Amino acid sequence: MRLKTKIHLLTTLLMLVMLVATNSGIYFLYDKFAYNTEYKQLQARANELSSTLSQLNEQTNLQQVLRAYMPTDGAVYIYDEQHVIMKVQSTLEMPDVPYISFTMPAIWIDGTVVQIKLKQSVEEVASTLGLLKAILVVVSIVATIPIFLASLALGRLILLPLERLNKTMLKSATTGTYEKIDIPDKGRDELTNINRTFNIMMEKLEQHYQKQQQFVSNASHELKTPITVIESYAKLLLRRGFDNKEVAQESLQAIVNESSRMHEMVLQLLELAKNKEHLDVHFVQLELAPFLNKVATQMQQAYHRRFIVDAEMSNYIYSDEKMLKQLLFILLDNARKYSEREVHIHATDISEYVLITIQDFGVGIPTEHIPHLFERFYRVAEDRNRKTGGSGLGLAIAHELAGQLGITIDVESTIGEGSSFTLRVPKEEQQ
Numbered sequence: 001m002r003l004k005t006k007i008h009l010l011t012t013l014l015m016l017v018m019l020v021a022t023n024s025g026i027y028f029l030y031d032k033f034a035y036n037t038e039y040k041q042l043q044a045r046a047n048e049l050s051s052t053l054s055q056l057n058e059q060t061n062l063q064q065v066l067r068a069y070m071p072t073d074g075a076v077y078i079y080d081e082q083h084v085i086m087k088v089q090s091t092l093e094m095p096d097v098p099y100i101s102f103t104m105p106a107i108w109i110d111g112t113v114v115q116i117k118l119k120q121s122v123e124e125v126a127s128t129l130g131l132l133k134a135i136l137v138v139v140s141i142v143a144t145i146p147i148f149l150a151s152l153a154l155g156r157l158i159l160l161p162l163e164r165l166n167k168t169m170l171k172s173a174t175t176g177t178y179e180k181i182d183i184p185d186k187g188r189d190e191l192t193n194i195n196r197t198f199n200i201m202m203e204k205l206e207q208h209y210q211k212q213q214q215f216v217s218n219a220s221h222e223l224k225t226p227i228t229v230i231e232s233y234a235k236l237l238l239r240r241g242f243d244n245k246e247v248a249q250e251s252l253q254a255i256v257n258e259s260s261r262m263h264e265m266v267l268q269l270l271e272l273a274k275n276k277e278h279l280d281v282h283f284v285q286l287e288l289a290p291f292l293n294k295v296a297t298q299m300q301q302a303y304h305r306r307f308i309v310d311a312e313m314s315n316y317i318y319s320d321e322k323m324l325k326q327l328l329f330i331l332l333d334n335a336r337k338y339s340e341r342e343v344h345i346h347a348t349d350i351s352e353y354v355l356i357t358i359q360d361f362g363v364g365i366p367t368e369h370i371p372h373l374f375e376r377f378y379r380v381a382e383d384r385n386r387k388t389g390g391s392g393l394g395l396a397i398a399h400e401l402a403g404q405l406g407i408t409i410d411v412e413s414t415i416g417e418g419s420s421f422t423l424r425v426p427k428e429e430q431q
């Protein structure tokens, strides 16, 4: 059975049961109340008759007295143990009408104990009850129509957003597109919120897909250039052989340069493709000054450039040593590549954090490029990179590493004067 039908049936049934229960309750309460009232009135009448009888004597017209106490449609009987002594009854009394009666003892005019019995027709009450019953049945039947329609509307209200969602998902699955649902602006209910969340999810998926596509096409484009260079020099060598030593030397040098550039790029791509969620990060308390000095010494030895550290001895930071080192290497390597002079590494303590600034005095970065520096394959200028052999992946990796370590990176730069990259590193474990 469809969910819509189930909701429809169940709500209609429930409402009907409630309606019938309420109407039956009303009927039975009225029934009890009406008969009770009649019975109490009869009882009061009998009491009054009993006290009147005790004051009468032989001369009184008893028929007249009894008639005075007789209910409108009813009768009064006076009887002793064997037979009826006296009886008055209304002319309207009929044998088949419903009645109530009340019997009680009384003192008769001759001093003996008799029973007085008052009988009253309740035909009027019964007919009022009959009318009430008819009204309630009609009301129940008439009320079924709006109940039926309301449950139909309820089913639709609940299922419409779900049906929309299903349709959109089906379309996305069959066409491979990232379909979104048209949502009315005002809708704030839970089901509309599900649709809204679905739209957000689809948008994110689409963005991820586009990023992935971009990444793959960038990566293949970047790898194509060195491969073409290698291929063309290798072909040149094949054609000319090693007769011309100069050409051979140049070709081999180009092949070596491009293949190491490719090697570096592949390593960087692998680094970026790592599943960051499963990366093991080992946070420890690191003594800052010795750590920075070690990093600077390694860079100095590799590149024969001066890396000057300015850090207070007693400072500690909370980070993963290997990952932070990798992050610093990327920034220091850039500082070296894009400048000719020495590179400075400053550390400043600011309450919960330590700021580590890597400052160079090189070419600088135009302001409009700064917001894009951390995007994959983003490079400020092609020709700069040809010379330095960059791939545009270094800062993207630095950004990922910083994210893992809870570090933020700020960039300041002036063209022709140099750049500084400032890391805000936590001193304690972050909540």
Ligand code: ADP
Pocket: 334, 335, 338, 360, 362, 363, 364, 365, 373, 378, 379, 380, 381, 384, 385, 389, 390, 391, 392, 393, 394, 395, 396, 419
């Ligand atoms: P690359 O491998 O090309 O250096 P990065 O992602 O490390 O890739 O850097 C992206 C771009 O930012 C580079 O093209 C470079 O021009 C610029 N850049 C990065 N660091 C500096 C710096 N210290 N000085 C000047 N330009 C820089």
